[in-house]
Amino acid sequence: MNEYDSELVAGLLEKESYQRTEDSKEAQLILLNTCSVRENAEDKVHARLSNLKHLKDGNPDVKIGVLGCMAQNLKEDLLKSKPYVDVILGPDSYRKLPEMVQETKIPLENVVDTKLSRMEVYDDLFPARREGINAWISIMRGCDKFCTFCIVPFTRGRERSRSIESVVEEVKQIRDDGFKEVTLLGQNVNSYHHENRRFPELLQKVAEIEGIERIRYTSPHPQDFDDELIKVHKENSKVCNHIHFPLQAGSDPILERMNRTYTKQHFLDLALKMREQIPGLAISTDMIVGFPGETEADFQDTVDVMNQVKFDTAFTFKYSPRPGTKAAEYVDTVPEADKQDRLERMIVLQKEHTLLRNRALVGETLEVLVEKNSKKSENQHQGRTRSNKIVIFDKAGEQPGDMVNVEIIDAQGITLFGRIVD
Ligand code: SF4
Structure with missing residues (x-):
């Protein structure tokens, strides 16, 4: 999503005759598009900003901006710790950027705009994409799910979707620009809805566009996955046979504390149905170990789902609290050593499953x-x-x-x- 947003911002600035440079020493304007999902990503931005400060010391006309989720989430902290940052814009305020950077001296109270919008979907702006095989297209923004560990609903705001027509128009444009593959993006992509039209219909319409060879999407939520979506996969070979299906945890009490709104059995039924109905399907997932309250028995429930589904690949994480989320208020009961041990066991098991799935393809x-x-x-x-x-x-x-x-x-x-x- 951030790659797409960076392309969107580049498109906005190119319209104002700015030119892109890969060399920060050459740049008059340096923008960091940031992510708040994990602490590590935030630490990197702080380090990067500290490194960029000397460019500004050497040339006070250079402007530095922080965009995206961190701008939204940590604006006070940034204003205090990095006073040389000129512009701080949240994910719904990019339209203001050209106007802001043109001002020579912006009064301090005007350098920050992190208002979240219930409407902004940027559907009239065209991102400045680099040449490539895959083009990203954002179809919806924000998330209403409020998983207790996740900061996204607070940094990206409430769910809102573009019209099917505007998405179809953009897919035709990227096809004309020579892209073979499109990835439809959303924080919660399959909860897409615009005027009572939902994600399976959008996917079907995109699949009908001549010249696009492959369609992917990310990331769906298990609660919004239904038979209609599986049917679109089954009936359209252009809709790729890979589904990212984030489990997070396999134990019902932990899923409830995470506010994931599905049970282990619901997840399993869907995953096994997809495998049965979509030929050659690969399923990837996200899993968190050591969520507050997770016992060894809870962890074994996650292992059980892994053994039944045999994910093709997985992104695995040790839980760490994100300030501002509900889960950050829970008592973190799992000792670090247990988190690490569970993570290592999970990684070993996942490697076995990945190899098993991939070896089954030898000869095909x-x-x-x-x-x-x-x-x-x-x-x-x-x-x-x-x-x-x-x-x-x-x-x-x-x-x-x-x-x-x-x-x-x-x-x-x-x-x-x-x-x-x-
Ligand atoms: S559905 Fe995804 S983006 Fe939304 S709150 Fe949950 S983890 Fe975060």
């Missing part, structure tokens, strides 16, 4: 979209299957953006290795 021929040179060899390309698996294979005259058939000959960790076949 899969359609791969060529993305770029492989990191290890200039003689090899890296591409991606519809199920979002990375495949490495020897070059045979194809170019990034081409679709090739690759026979899978090996699987190591999350990576597949193959050879191009006719």
